[in-house]
Amino acid sequence: MPTPTETRKSSRKGPTRSEASKAAILDATRTEMAENGWRGFSVDAVAKRASASKQTIYKWWPSIGAMCVDACLALIPDSPDGGRDPQERITALIVPLEAAARTGAGHAVLRVALSAAADDKDAGELWRAWMNRDIRMPMRMLLAELAGKRVIRREFDLDEAIEEMLGPLWHRIMVMKAPVREGFCSAQAAGFLKVYAAS
Template identity: 30%
Template structure:
């Protein structure tokens, strides 16, 4: 996304806008989100928002990225299995703690707007895939594990299972699921 020409963003106003998105999504979900509601809650003009973001989904994306950076740090445990389980557990907790509304909103919007889908993939999906891929790569480089299949497939399996549960809602995204998914990935490891 190209930077727009004009005044630089005010950190205070930017923070207020992203905080407003957080609050509105928690209170009303995606259906209650509008530029007017965000501007009112953040006490900024609508023009300020339009100047800084090409769409409401881009604001949600930035707020979601800020949230993910705080709530899903990459752990550095001794074993791959424990590192992986903690990563999944923190991901599930983040989703259960309000991240679900962000992800559903972003995924729905990405299906309606092809240009936004490309930004969503580049700024969110690929970054989350890179984090998980780095965990897998570190484990293989340190000699802890060797996978029977290429790691890109494992990343798809893990995030595919998470997205499916998130979007369909047929089963919980919880600690038990993090444990099950860890066991599935460990099953893709070759015997030592």
């Protein structure tokens, strides 16, 4: 009969193996995304690379698109501390996307994730949930604060403002298929503050 210690050890193996397997699948997914894109994406190739079964993949993700978005989101770092300067604070909220795009084949992974979000319902919901939680809601609070301090004017559409800041980034990744230069998001934040400066 196993001792309590042995029971605890064995019970920890399951989650640890699951986490390791999931990490391997996400890593293999990013490799497949970078090499073959969204249209040529192969679940079989991911399963082979990760030494996992397709059954496990379909058990953990509602769709292949959702798996691609999940793999991409794992590549995006948390927002850094923006300090007190308005430009730095706005930059801090969007610069993780720049950082992800500048990490290895990150621009290719982002491109596939955006394509998946556009094509697949589950992927789209996952991407929008992340955007709302990590960018839109924090940005809404920050811009409301800056408007209250008369740094920027009050009358503007939040979604349009975010699109103006991120639109050039999406264009560079999706259309130009080009890496993102360092300081890109800082320049977008500076442009936003100039356009929406309180009179």
